Each structure stands twice: as structure tokens, then as C-alpha cells.
Amino acid sequence: MLMELPDDIEQDDSGMESLTASKDDTPERRPEDMFITPVVGSSPSSGTPPILALKEFDDEPDETLSERLWGLTEMFPECVRSGTYTVTTKTWGGVKGLYQLSRTVVWIIASSSVILFAPVIFEVERAQVEEMQKSQQKQVLLGTNTAMSGPTPGLPPMPR
């Protein structure tokens, strides 16, 4: 049944749309969107028939959290966005490069000091330890000599 619509509100609506539209229509969606989806790579005037693909509005999931957060960035101007992106990527790249550099430098220093300095240091330490051992042995020998001859003459005289 056709309703009497007030003239000043919807004069353009003839009411005939309800004959062709389906119940899934919402005010935002137009019936043309249901059938024709523009395909990337083909122009409408090329003559090839457009690929008919149903835009599945029903099964479209809600935007994920990251997509929503990404959408928030649109409030910043372009230069802020690109500046932040550059700074972040360059910092991350710099940190990785610094780690690589420190790996190489530490490897070169370690292998060079093993070849150039380690043997001398080992040998000097060994010589020092040997000398200490020898001097300790000498001390022990001299010590036992004095120990043997020490207490015997030092016996306290017997009380009379």
C-alpha cells in the first residue's frame, strides 16, 4: 500500500524502489553495488565483460583491533605519519646494524688476541707459578731444617 509521504521531506522518492529492492537493502547501499564490482586492471570501457562477483557484505568480519588502531593514525597529518615511520624503521635498522658491527668487532678482537697475545701471557704466568713453587719448596726445606733443630735445644729445664 502506497503511503502518502509529506512533500517537503521525500519528494524524490517515488516508492517504486521497493519493487526491485530486496530486504537486505540499507540506505547506504545502492542496488548497483550488489551486482557490479569494479575489477582492478580492467577499465569499464575496454569491452571485456566485468567479472561478476558478489561483495559479501554479510560475511565481512568486523574490523580487527589493529585495523581500528591503524585507522586512528589517520587523524595525524601525512608528514607526522611518514616521519614517525622513518624514525622507527631507521632506529630498528640501526640497532640491528650496531649489533652486527659489535659482533664482528668482538670476533676480530678475540681471535687476534688469541693469536697475538695469549701464548705470551700463558707462558709468563707459568714461569711465575713455577718460580713461586720453587721458592715455596726452598722455604719448606729450610723450614723443616730449622723445625728439626729448633725445639730440641729449647726444652725447658726440668724443675728440681
Added chain:
Amino acid sequence: MGAIASRYRVSNSGLTSTDLQNIENANKRENPGTLDELHKKTKDVMPVNFEGGKLMVNKGISNHFQMSHTLTMSSMQNGYKLGATYIGTKQLSPTEAFPVVLGDVDPAGNVNFNLIHQLTPEIRVKGAAQVQECKLSATQGTLEYKGSDYTLALAVGKPDCSDKSSVFVGHYLQAVTQRLALGAELVYQSSARISGGEIAIASAAARYTMDDSEISATVGAASFHLCYFKQASEQLQVVAEMDTSFRGMESVGTIGYQVTIPKAELVFRGMVDSNWNIGAVLEKKLQPLPFSFALSGMANQAKQQFKFGCGLIIG
């Protein structure tokens, strides 16, 4: 009171003969050595790296004769060598005796031969020959004359007997002052391989000696070699060397050091150079037996190549 009577006569007429002799000796220039040994002090400090295993057994058969067996096990060259050394009866000093004849033989038949003889106190003669694959491959003869403050040397050689090539080398080194020695070298080579058939290269050499350091340089048309040697302390010697080639337009700088520890009977030599090369050689005498142990390691940090070697000398 007058003059003080002195019992001792003071000579005021100047210098006595002993004083004159002392002054002369202080300014006297000694023989500067040969031009070959100009960079000797620096070369002695630099390590000589080797790769693989090496075993050398020396056995003295008598005062004058010595035999040696050498086994070299490495990827570059491996094999066995029998060596003989004969030291003659002409004794110049407690350490040197002449003539000295050295030879070594391979099981494949390659022979190296060296002869050094001191004809008079000033003239020394050297000869060397090499036989490879049953053919004489290289010969060389050198004559050295050591004057009071100069050295003159002439060498004739045939580095390759298969083609008609010969090399003449003349050296002259003069001690200009007590500390400075200047010299020149002339090399003449005639060979079919060289464009034009023959080539002559002249170069100059200089050496300046200070109290505990030494600078020596060799300048030629194609190369420039500069060495600096310093005795940093009793146990440490440091050298720096720079080798520039004008033909290849490249220059290599090297720093080397030698640490001598008499307590541990250890001699350690190390070097670093500008081509990212590192090398070190450790030599240790294992007492009480007459063993000498050597370890060598070298690395190229840019190409990440490492080569190690060890050797043992018995006797």
C-alpha cells in the same frame, strides 16, 4: 805565600797519545755490513709463518759434520729432506769457521747446494746451485769484499737454466759517519722474456743508527721500502715497516714485535699488517732435552682464513 808546591807534575801541553787514540776511535767508522743485511734487524723480528707440521732431527756426527732429517707435512708441500752440513777448519772466531758447505736432497732427486768460504779476512765467496728433475735449474755466485768502512759485493746468477737468462747484481755500502751508512744497488738482467731483452734497475739505500733504534730505507724506481726498529726494553723489540710498490700502486704497512723471556726460554714474534693479516710464531726450548718447539698461527681477518702450524726441532 806564593805558589803551592805540588809534588805531582801536571802536564798542560794538551792531549797525550792515548787521548788522541781514544778520540780517533770514538769517531772511527766501522764496516757497515753488506747491503743484503741492511734490513736484518727488522727482518729478524718479523715472524716467519708456516703451515702444517714440521719435524727436524739434527744429529752431529763430529765437530765438523752434521746431518739433519726434515719431515714437512703440509698441504702446500710435503716430503722428506736429508740435509748435511760440513764446517771447515779455518777458524776466524769462536763462533765462525769456514768453509761452510750445506746441502739437502729429496727422495725425488732435487738437490740444493750452498757453499760459503772466507778466502781472506776481507773477501768472502758464496756459491749456490739447485738441481731439479735431474737438470741444473739455478746457480748463483757472490763475491764480497769488506773494506775498513765500506762493503762491495758482486753477484752473478742464472735463475733459470732452461732459458738463456742471467742476472748481475752489484752492491756498494759505505759508512759515511758512525751512524749513517749509504749504499747503492744495480741489478742487470738479460732474459728473452723481458721486453727488449735486457733491463737494469738501480736503487739507493740508507741506514741511520741511533742509540736503541734504527731506520733503514731502500728507494728504487719501482719500489720504496722503509723500516724502523726500536729496542723498547730488555725483553721487547718493536719494528714498523712500510713497503710501497710504484708499479702495482699499492702500499703495505706492518707492525711487528718480539718478546724474549729468558726465564721461560721463550721467543715470541707477532705482526699485524694493513691487509688485515695477523701472524705469530712462538719458539720454546723444552729443557732439559735439546728440543725446540715452534707454533705458528696466521689469520686474514678480511677473508676469514686461518692457518696454523707446529714444528719440533730435535737436537
